[in-house]
Amino acid sequence: MVLGMVRSTGEVCFLFLDIVRTLFTRPLRWRQFLRQMYFVGLRSQTIILVTGGFSGAVFTAQTLFRFRELGMATATGPVVAVAMCRELGPVLCALMLAGRVGSSIAAELSTMRLTEQLDALRALAVPPVEYLLLPRFLAVVLSTPLLVALSMAIGIAASWIVAVPIMEVDGAYYISHMTQYMEPKDVGIGLIKACIFGLIIALVGIHKGLNAGQGAEGVGQATTNAAVHASLIVLISNFFFSFLLNAIFPA
Amino acid sequence: MIQVKGLYKSIAGQEILRGVDLEVRTGETLVVIGRSGGGKSVLLKHLLGLMEPDAGEVWYDGTNLTALNEREMIPLRREMGMVFQNGALFDSMTVSENIAFPLVERECLLADEVDQRVARALEIVGLSGHGEKMPSSLSGGMKKRAALARAAIGRPRIMFYDEPTAGLDPILSDSISKLIARLSKELSMTAIVVTHDMASACQIADRIAMLHEGKIYALLTPAELQASTDPVLHDFLHGISKGEIL
Ligand SMILES: Nc1ncnc2c1ncn2[C@@H]1O[C@H](COP(=O)(O)OP(=O)(O)O)[C@@H](O)[C@H]1O
Numbered sequence: 001m002v003l004g005m006v007r008s009t010g011e012v013c014f015l016f017l018d019i020v021r022t023l024f025t026r027p028l029r030w031r032q033f034l035r036q037m038y039f040v041g042l043r044s045q046t047i048i049l050v051t052g053g054f055s056g057a058v059f060t061a062q063t064l065f066r067f068r069e070l071g072m073a074t075a076t077g078p079v080v081a082v083a084m085c086r087e088l089g090p091v092l093c094a095l096m097l098a099g100r101v102g103s104s105i106a107a108e109l110s111t112m113r114l115t116e117q118l119d120a121l122r123a124l125a126v127p128p129v130e131y132l133l134l135p136r137f138l139a140v141v142l143s144t145p146l147l148v149a150l151s152m153a154i155g156i157a158a159s160w161i162v163a164v165p166i167m168e169v170d171g172a173y174y175i176s177h178m179t180q181y182m183e184p185k186d187v188g189i190g191l192i193k194a195c196i197f198g199l200i201i202a203l204v205g206i207h208k209g210l211n212a213g214q215g216a217e218g219v220g221q222a223t224t225n226a227a228v229h230a231s232l233i234v235l236i237s238n239f240f241f242s243f244l245l246n247a248i249f250p251a
Numbered sequence: 252m253i254q255v256k257g258l259y260k261s262i263a264g265q266e267i268l269r270g271v272d273l274e275v276r277t278g279e280t281l282v283v284i285g286r287s288g289g290g291k292s293v294l295l296k297h298l299l300g301l302m303e304p305d306a307g308e309v310w311y312d313g314t315n316l317t318a319l320n321e322r323e324m325i326p327l328r329r330e331m332g333m334v335f336q337n338g339a340l341f342d343s344m345t346v347s348e349n350i351a352f353p354l355v356e357r358e359c360l361l362a363d364e365v366d367q368r369v370a371r372a373l374e375i376v377g378l379s380g381h382g383e384k385m386p387s388s389l390s391g392g393m394k395k396r397a398a399l400a401r402a403a404i405g406r407p408r409i410m411f412y413d414e415p416t417a418g419l420d421p422i423l424s425d426s427i428s429k430l431i432a433r434l435s436k437e438l439s440m441t442a443i444v445v446t447h448d449m450a451s452a453c454q455i456a457d458r459i460a461m462l463h464e465g466k467i468y469a470l471l472t473p474a475e476l477q478a479s480t481d482p483v484l485h486d487f488l489h490g491i492s493k494g495e496i497l
């Protein structure tokens with residue numbers, strides 16, 4: 001298993017290098033890229049809105065229940081906002097995208113390989129890296145931070161809705177405390193994480209797709225593994241990145 | 252001229268090619284016959300560089316294909332066309348878009364001109380009116396003909412056909428054989444055809460190669476094959492099973 005992990009890591013690194021080299025040496029396939037942006041970026045908005053909105057809302061409600069007893073209801077604002085930006089927004093978003101986008105990339109590529117469509121592409125003198133992999137990779141890496149930003153915004157908005165109109169916290173204090181204790185750095189950290197998570201989702205999805213086993217079972221396994229492995233890597237690496245980024249941008 | 256020198260390939264511990272040596276002359280039509288599962292498709296994939304051999308080389312005139320990387324193969328592959336056994340059409344595109352793909356990708360043509368050439372190609376392979384369908388809604392034979400149109404539309408110098416007539420009715424199969432012969436004559440393409448269809452083989456072949464147990468067992472003209480008394484060739488030609496299967 002350790003050997004397998006080392007080998008996969010190596011393969012992913014080569015894949016990454018190949019994609020980056022293609023990015024700088026070959027013209028981008030705009031049509032393919034825009035199609036992927038549409039699928040990854042636009043079509044994921046709903047699930048991201050729901051994820052960000054409800055996690056912000058429930059986190060606010062739980063925090064308020066406790067904080068109100070202590071008479072610090074307005075402190076909920078900054079707590080939720082910072083948590084949404086630094087942790088919840090990026091991580092939950094990445095988990096949802098791993099399930100939706102990473103797995104669909106793996107399913108698509110493994111089916112294409114199985115039905116010899118990848119061979120056909122190569123035989124027609126079009127490298128799959130250029131035509132299939134790079135557009136998908138770029139679409140995921142670019143849309144993830146945008147979607148994470150969206151989920152941060154919606155999470156904070158949902159938090160305000162739960163706190164102010166529903167649970168009757170003073171709106172003016174809520175906002176002023178939030179803007180006072182939240183810094184641009186919090187958003188920055190979230191977005192840096194988002195970029196890294198996007199990279200992980202894209203590379204794991206592509207790698208699983210290209211290395212799928214034979215038959216319907218192979219496609220199924222590649223699809224599940226793409227989602228599960230990407231999610232695990234996101235969760236584990238998030239822990240370390242939190243410490244690392246905290247060291248780089250001290251509080 | 253294509254030269255195959257001592258090609259070896261094992262997949263998953265199974266030896267499939269065990270030293271294939273073969274020379275294909277420019278402009279000729281070479282038919283490869285052999286038992287199902289004998290490695291004919293694998294051999295074709297090596298000729299296009301889609302698979303890497305364990306040992307051996309494939310030469311195109313002065314170029315060693317085996318030594319090239321994926322990117323360096325592109326110019327060579329532009330001169331080749333391959334009809335895959337199951338068509339391998341892109342299932343996210345319509346039949347027309349599939350056929351137009353090589354033109355759109357490789358040549359700077361006006362949309363009108365592409366449309367005209369696609370319409371003409373559809374007509375030649377008898378698929379007029381099916382251009383807007385998705386590949387998944389075509390029958391096996393129709394897929395194969397669409398794949399043929401896609402492979403040939405860029406007028407490559409070398410064509411590879413993997414069982415182009417399998418699964419077609421006798422009349423269609425005859426018309427595809429005639430089409431292959433015509434492409435070879437009129438555009439002087441070199442053609443390598445894998446087939447089980449002996450009627451088609453004898454009709455189009457300049458020479459016939461028999462792949463048997465991972466090697467080229469025999470390389471002869473259709474007339475010589477008909478006259479051959481070699482037991483392996485004779486049994487294959489007349490479809491006699493020695494009871495070694497089943
Ligand atoms: N991708 C693959 N993975 C594993 N085995 C393969 C693969 N492709 C071909 N084979 C094996 O190679 C042998 C030859 O296959 P093939 O070249 O398709 O035969 P045919 O002569 O019928 O075209 C078969 O035994 C097949 O099981």
Ligand SMILES: [Mg+2]
Pocket residue numbers: 291292293336413
């Ligand atoms: Mg075959």
